[in-house]
Structure formats: C-alpha cells, structure tokens
Amino acid sequence: MTRKHFGTDGIRGTVGQAPITPDFVLKLAHSVGRVLRRTEERPTVLIGKDTRISGYMLESALESGFNSAGVDVVLLGPIPTPAVAYLTRAQRASLGVVISASHNPFADNGIKFFSALGTKLDDAWEAAVETVLEEDPVWVDAASLGKARRMDDAAGRYIEFCKSTCSNVFTLKGLKIVVDGAHGAAYHIAPDVFHEMGAEVVRIGCAPDGLNINQGVGATHPEALVAAVKEHGADYGVALDGDADRLQMVDASGRLFNGDELLYLIVADRIARDIDVPGVVGTLMTNKAVELAFRAKGVQFVRAKVGDRYVLEELERHHWTLGGEGSGHLLVLDRHTTGDGLVSALQVLHACVDSGKTMAQLLADVTLFPQTLINVRLQPGQDWKSNTLLASETQAVEAELGDHGRVLIRASGTEPLLRVMVEARDAAQSQAYAERLVAAVEAG
Secondary structure, three states: OOOOOOEOOEEEEEOOOOOOOHHHHHHHHHHHHHHHOOOOOOOEEEEEEOOOOHHHHHHHHHHHHHHHOOOEEEEEEEOOHHHHHHHHHHOOOOEEEEEOOOOOOOOEEEEEEEOOOOOEOOHHHHHHHHHHHOOOOOOOOHHHOOOEEEOOOHHHHHHHHHHHOOOOOOOOOOOEEEEEOOOOOOOOOHHHHHHHOOOEEEEEOOOOOOOOOOOOOOOOOOHHHHHHHHHHOOOEEEEEOOOOOOEEEEEOOOOEEOHHHHHHHHHHHHHHOOOOOOEEEEEOOOOHHHHHHHHHOOOEEEEEOOOHHHHHHHHHHHOOOEEEOOOOOEEEOOOOOOOOHHHHHHHHHHHHHHHOOOHHHHOOOOOOOOEEEEEEEOOOOOOHHHOHHHHHHHHHHHHHHOOOEEEEEEEOOOOOEEEEEEEEOOHHHHHHHHHHHHHHHHHO
C-alpha cells in the first residue's frame, strides 16, 4: 500500500502545517468514524493525549469529527500511549486514539490509533481510512450525532493495570528511584506507580507547561537522569519519553542501560526462572553483542526493520512475546499488547529484586560492541545501491569482521543521507571500517 497520510506510526508532523491542522484532523476523525460505522452502529472511541499545548486544539477537532459521523467519544486527558491501548481493550471501546508525537519536540504532534484489542491497526484499515478521506463528508442527522464525556479515573485505572503486571508479593520497598517523566504524558502517573509499589520516588521532568515536553529530559536526554541518580544517591533511575512507550534506565553508579540491554535482561530473567523463551525480535540496529548473547543462551534472534510496528509484526509471525529496540521501545506481549515504558521498567526491577542482583550483574555476559555511525549526504540522483566499489568494500569488511561485528548501510527515510554503521569489538576498528566504507560511497 502507498500511504498518503499514514506513516509507520500513525500521522505525524509540525503543528499548523499539513497534515497536523485542525481542519484535516476533523476530517480524519470523521473518515475514521465512517469506517467504524460500517461494522458497528454506535461506535465509542477513547481519546488520550500527551502534554503538548497543541493537544487541546487537536482533541477538539477529533471530538467534532467523530461526533459528526455518529461516534461517541470518551476523553481521557493527558495519559500515556500504552494507557490508551489498555483502556480501549478494558472498556470494550471500538477504537483508541492518541494525540502525541512521542519523543519529538513540542512543536510537532500526531495522531495514532489502537484497535478494540489494544493493538496497532493493519494496512487494510489504514487504506480504508485514506480512501474515505478522499471523499466528501457525510454528516449524520442531528438525532444521530455522537456524544462526548470524560473519564475522570483514567489515570488511576492505568496505574492499577501497571501494578497488576507484577506478582502480588513483589515490592520496591527500601529502594529509591528517580523517575523522569519527560514533562510528558506520564508526569502524573509514573511517580505514583513506583510509589505505590513501595519505592521512595524522586521526580524530575514531571512539570509540563505545554512547551517543555522532551526538553532536556526523558529517554532522549538521559543525562538528566544520570545526574539526578548520582545527586540523590538513588538505587535506580527510569526515564520515559513524551508518551511513555519507551524507556532508558540507570543504576546506582550512574551507568545508563539502553533498550538492547534491558531486553536481554528481561529475557535472561525469564530463562533463569525456567520460562521458555523460544525467540526474540530486535531490529537492524540491535547491537551485535546482544545477538551473540541470545545465541549463547540458545534463543533464536530475528531482526526486523527499525520501528516497533515491524518488531510487532515479526513477533506475531513467530508467535513470540519479547522484542524491542535500542531506543528503549520494548514489547512484552504477555504483559501488554503494545510497548509500555512503565511495564517494561517494572519487569526489569522485578528481575533485579527477585535475583538480588544489579542490572550490571545481570548483564555480565553482555558487553556492547562499539558502534560507529557516519551520515553521508547523497547528491541528487545518486544511486548508492549501484556503487560497485561500495559493494565490494562492504563484502570485504564483513569478511574481515566475521562474527565479531557487522555492517549496516541504509538510506534515511526523511533526509538525503546514507547512514553507514559498523560494529566491531574494538572502537578504533569500527571507526576505521566505517571511514573506509564512507570513502567508497564518496568515490562512487
């Protein structure tokens, strides 16, 4: 399918520029509503948002668009993306809608959708919506208009869900945890989850003003978490992104652990508890050291394209439950239907508390390979795929690396750049190989 509006994770852009304008968003909701009414006479849609100031405007447009198509709306207010997925399923709603641009700066925003089962929608559904978007609106009569109401206890329901993903005897008592909410959707929820599990909580990034989401804090700026953990003498630090579907974690020493390491830790804990883990899905960017560590444990490892959508597709194809990205977007499908930073953090902490070991001790078998990434600007019309010198140099480098590294060359999806990445056991070696490949790109 060729998408005109939908990307890999809904529709996203700069507020005030197409498609993130109130008129388009109203028409989008109207079109989605018409698609829903093909199979349901009176659909109900839940709408959640993060803390961007533009959320007010887009929420109003969505509400009007859905109501105009005869769809009822339940407004959840600021709440994490995975909370919308959970509540859509728990409330038996027809659809969940999230207003968020995740880790992007405040000037961006987006719209993404969850099915009645709390999962991402498939290509056929998106194609149906895009078809209706090209048609003239079909307003329902006044008696058939949808209604809107607020769910006042949405945050509390989600907090209880997060706690329910751990065993009843699990506690965080005696631990001090720094929680960084990225001034985003979990600012009022994440600290309460860890507090209610028994931890002493230090809050940072939990004071949104509509303009500061992801600004110098959160999973995309973990240096703030590292500093706070050291300053407060905390045992752990948890940083979420703007919509709380991804995370980074820090231990008492201030060491930062990325998504690749956290995924391995969760898998290794399952294996230590004699839980069968037949396979795990990572992405093209997953560190080679993690792949080798999985292999050493007898766990099959599959790489998907970058993006949680593609990780989920591979998990479903193989009927597996665990996957993720180095960015910290982890999928633990026996706990939730979608990536959830809070649920993933609790899984990691559960492993540490139960084993009596630190994250570093649980990851003693994994030393990430140094990675060199160089962006090369492509000239207009430059066909890097037909560059025979690059092809031969890539083949030579891969042969020299063997099983002790890897090469990944891919074009950027948003800029005229070629991303050249090399992993090797030695940082100087990865740098030298990457520069060698870049020279081949430029010579071609």
